[in-house]
Amino acid sequence: xxxxxxxxxxxxxxxxxxxxxxxxxxxxxxxxxxxxxxxxxxxxxxxxxxxxxxxxxxxxxxxxxxxxxxxxxxxxxxxxxxxxxxxxxxxxxxxxxxxxxxxxxxxxxxxxxxxxxxxxxxxxxxxxxxxxxxxxxxxxxxxxxxxxxxxxxxxxxxxxxxxxxxxxxxxxxxxxxxxxxxxxxxxxxxxxxxxxxxxxxxxxxxxxxxxxxxxxxxxxxxxxxxxxxxxxxxxxxxxxxxxxxxxxxxxxxxxxxxxxxxxxxxxxxxxxxxxxxxxxxxxxxxxxxxxxxxxxxxxxxxxxxxxxxxxxxxxxxxxxxxxxxxxxxxxxxxxxxxxxxxxxxxxx
Amino acid sequence: xxxxxxxxxxxxxxxxxxxxxxxxxxxxxxxxxxxxxxxxxxxxxxxxxxxxxxxxxxxxxxxxxxxxxxxxxxxxxxxxxxxxxxxxxxxxxxxxxxxxxxxxxxxxxxxxxxxxxxxxxxxxxxxxxxxxxxxxxxxxxxxxxxxxxxxxxxxxxxxxxxxxxxxxxxxxxxxxxxxxxxxxxxxxxxxxxxxxxxxxxxxxxxxxxxxxxxxxxxxxxxxxxxxxxxxxxxxxxxxxxxxxxxxxxxxxxxxxxxxxxxxxxxxxxxxxxxxxxxxxxxxxxxxxxxxxxxx
Numbered sequence: 001x002x003x004x005x006x007x008x009x010x011x012x013x014x015x016x017x018x019x020x021x022x023x024x025x026x027x028x029x030x031x032x033x034x035x036x037x038x039x040x041x042x043x044x045x046x047x048x049x050x051x052x053x054x055x056x057x058x059x060x061x062x063x064x065x066x067x068x069x070x071x072x073x074x075x076x077x078x079x080x081x082x083x084x085x086x087x088x089x090x091x092x093x094x095x096x097x098x099x100x101x102x103x104x105x106x107x108x109x110x111x112x113x114x115x116x117x118x119x120x121x122x123x124x125x126x127x128x129x130x131x132x133x134x135x136x137x138x139x140x141x142x143x144x145x146x147x148x149x150x151x152x153x154x155x156x157x158x159x160x161x162x163x164x165x166x167x168x169x170x171x172x173x174x175x176x177x178x179x180x181x182x183x184x185x186x187x188x189x190x191x192x193x194x195x196x197x198x199x200x201x202x203x204x205x206x207x208x209x210x211x212x213x214x215x216x217x218x219x220x221x222x223x224x225x226x227x228x229x230x231x232x233x234x235x236x237x238x239x240x241x242x243x244x245x246x247x248x249x250x251x252x253x254x255x256x257x258x259x260x261x262x263x264x265x266x267x268x269x270x271x272x273x274x275x276x277x278x279x280x281x282x283x284x285x286x287x288x289x290x291x292x293x294x295x296x297x298x299x300x301x302x303x304x305x306x307x308x309x310x311x312x313x314x315x316x317x318x319x320x321x322x323x324x325x326x327x328x329x330x331x332x333x334x335x336x337x338x339x340x341x342x343x344x345x346x347x348x
Numbered sequence: 349x350x351x352x353x354x355x356x357x358x359x360x361x362x363x364x365x366x367x368x369x370x371x372x373x374x375x376x377x378x379x380x381x382x383x384x385x386x387x388x389x390x391x392x393x394x395x396x397x398x399x400x401x402x403x404x405x406x407x408x409x410x411x412x413x414x415x416x417x418x419x420x421x422x423x424x425x426x427x428x429x430x431x432x433x434x435x436x437x438x439x440x441x442x443x444x445x446x447x448x449x450x451x452x453x454x455x456x457x458x459x460x461x462x463x464x465x466x467x468x469x470x471x472x473x474x475x476x477x478x479x480x481x482x483x484x485x486x487x488x489x490x491x492x493x494x495x496x497x498x499x500x501x502x503x504x505x506x507x508x509x510x511x512x513x514x515x516x517x518x519x520x521x522x523x524x525x526x527x528x529x530x531x532x533x534x535x536x537x538x539x540x541x542x543x544x545x546x547x548x549x550x551x552x553x554x555x556x557x558x559x560x561x562x563x564x565x566x567x568x569x570x571x572x573x574x575x576x577x578x579x580x581x582x583x584x585x586x587x588x589x590x591x592x593x594x595x596x597x598x599x600x601x602x603x604x605x606x607x608x609x610x611x612x613x614x615x616x617x618x619x620x621x622x623x624x625x626x627x628x629x630x631x632x633x634x635x636x637x638x639x640x641x642x643x
Contacts, residue, residue: 068438068440070444072447133628134624134625134627134628135624137627137628137631138579138627138631139583139632140439140440141377141439141440141443141583142579142583142627142631142633144383144443145383145575145576145578145579146579146627148572148575149575149576149623149624152572152617152620153616153617153620156613156614156616156617157614157617159613160613259568263451270444312455312456315451315452315454315458316451316452316456318448318451319449319450319451319455320448322444322447322448323430323445323448326437326441326444326448327434330437330441
C-alpha cells in the first residue's frame with residue numbers, strides 16, 4: 001500500500017520504497033498511454049506530446065521544488081536538447097542539405113534515440129553549470145528574472161548560429177524516433193531519479209537554503225553550491241525532454257523555444273504542487289486533458305456538440321487556472337508530497 | 349569627441365526611458381515584493397487605447413489622456429483584483445500570479461485586436477531633429493529626458509514631503525509595524541498601484557512614440573528591460589531603478605556604436621552577459637543594501 005513520504009533525507013531502504021511508490025504513477029500512465037495509442041494511432045501525437053511535457057515538468061519540479069525559485073528560462077535547456085539531438089540524428093546524407101556548413105566531425109556522425117537523449121542531457125547540464133554560477137547567487141526574485149534573460153540570450157544565439165541551427169529557418173530532417181515505449185520508459189526513469197534526488201541529503205541542503213537561507217548559510221551551507229545540484233539535474237532532464245521533442249516534432253525553429261513554451265510546464269508543476277514529483281506528472285495529466293478540451297472548444301466542436309468558438313480561450317483559461325490554484329491550493333493537488341510503497345504489515 | 353558626446357546623448361535619453369520603466373516596476377516591488385510580469389501589458393493596453401482613439405479621428409492629446417486613464421485604471425485593477433489577495437504570499441507565488449495575469453491580458457488583447465501589430469501615431473514634432481555643434485538630437489530625446497526628470501522630482505516630493513509618501517515608505521520599510529501604527533496598508537497598496545500606473549503611462553507614451561507599433565506581444569521588450577534595470581540597480585529602490593536604467597541605456601548605446609559588425613546580431617546577449625558579470629560582483633544590485641536571502 002501507499003503512504004506519504006516524509007519531506008527529509010531518507011535511509012537507503014526508505015529511498016527505494018519512495019522511488020517504487022512514485023514509479024507506480026508513470027508506469028500506470030504509460031500503460032494507459034500505450035493501450036490508447038494502440039487503439040487510436042491517430043492520437044499518438046497528443047499522447048507522446050503529453051509524455052514529453054510530463055518529463056519536462058518533472059525536470060522543472062526538481063529545481064523549483066528544491067530551491068523555491070521560479071524559473072522562466074528552462075525552455076533554454078529544452079532548446080539545447082532539441083538542437084543537439086537534431087544535429088546528431090539527422091541522417092548523414094540529409095545533413096549536406098540541411099546543415100551544409102557543419103564541421104566534419106559532426107557532419108559524418110549519426111546516432112540513435114538513446115545516445116542523442118543522453119548527449120542532449122549532458123549538453124544542457126554543462127550550460128546550466130556555467131550559467132548557474134552567476135544566476136544562483138542572486139536572491140530568489142532576481143534569479144527568476146535572470147533565468148528569463150538566459151532564455152533571451154539562448155534564443156538570440158539559436159537565431160544567429162546559422163551554421164549549427166539554420167538560424168530562423170526551420171530545422172528539419174530529424175527522424176521521428178520518439179515512440180510510446182521509449183517516452184514513457186524515460187518518464188518512469190525520470191520520476192525515479194527525481195525522487196531519488198528529493199530524498200537525498202543534497203536536496204535536503206537545497207531545501208534548507210530555500211526555507212531559511214540565513215540559517216542555512218550560518219550552518220555552513222553555501223547558497224550557490226546548494227542550489228547548483230538541483231539546477232544542473234533539472235537542466236539535464238529538461239534537455240533530455242527537448243531531445244525527445246525534436247524527434248517527435250521532426251521539424252522546428254527557434255520560435256518553438258521561447259517564453260510561451262514554458263507556460264504549460266509552469267502550470268503543470270504549480271497544479272501538482274511544486275514540492276511533489278508525482279504532482280508534476282498529475283499536473284501534466286490534468287493540464288493535457290484541459291488543453292484538449294479547450295482545443296475542441298476553440299474549434300467549436302466538443303465531442304460532436306457544437307459550441308460557439310472562442311479564440312484565445314485556452315490562454316485565458318491557463319492564466320485563470322494558474323491564479324486559482326495559487327490562491328486556493330498553493331501546495332497543489334498532491335499537497336507537496338509523494339507516495340511511498342510500504343508492505344501492509346509494516347504499517348502500525 | 350563629437351562621436352562620444354553623441355553616444356552620451358543617446359545613452360542618457362535611452363537610459364531615461366529605461367529608468368522610468370524600472371521606476372514603475374520597483375515602486376510596487378518596494379511595498380509588496382511583487383515583480384510584475386504583466387507590467388509590459390500595461391503599455392500594450394495603453395497603446396491600444398491610444399491608437400483606437402486617434403484612429404477614430406481624435407487629436408493626439410485626447411488619445412494621450414485616454415492612454416493615461418486606461419493605464420492607471422488597469423494598473424489599479426490588477427493590483428486590487430489580482431495581487432492584493434496574495435499580499436501575504438511568498439514572492440515566488442506573486443511572480444507566478446503576475447505571469448498568469450500577463451497571460452490573460454495578452455490573450456484578451458490578441459482576441460480583441462488581432463495578432464497583427466497596429467501603428468501608433470505620434471505628433472510629428474517629436475521626430476524633428478536639430479544639430480548642436482555636430483551632435484544630432486531629436487525632440488523625442490529631449491522630451492524623454494525632461495519627462496524622466498519631472499517624474500523623478502514628482503515622485504521625490506510625493507514620497508518625502510507628503511503624509512501619503514510617509515505611509516508608503518513606512519509600509520515598504522516594515523509592513524507589520526506600519527500596520528500596528530495605524531497605516532491602512534490595503535489602501536496604501538492600491539495607491540501605489542495608481543502611482544505606478546501613472547509612471548507607466550508616461551513611459552508608455554514615450555515608448556510608443558519611439559517604437560510606433562503595438563501588438564499583443566510587444567509587452568516582452570519593455571517588461572524585460574524593466575526587469576533587468578531593477579535587478580542591476582537593486583530591487584525595490586528608486587535610486588537603483590534610475591542608476592540601473594541609465595547604465596542599461598549606456599551599455600546599449602555604446603555597444604551599438606562600437607560593436608564590430610559581425611557581432612551586432614548578438615547585441616542583446618552581449619548586454620545581458622556584461623550585466624550578469626556585474627551581478628557576480630554585486631549580487632544585490634548596485635545600490636541594494638544586502639542580499640535578501642529569504643526572498
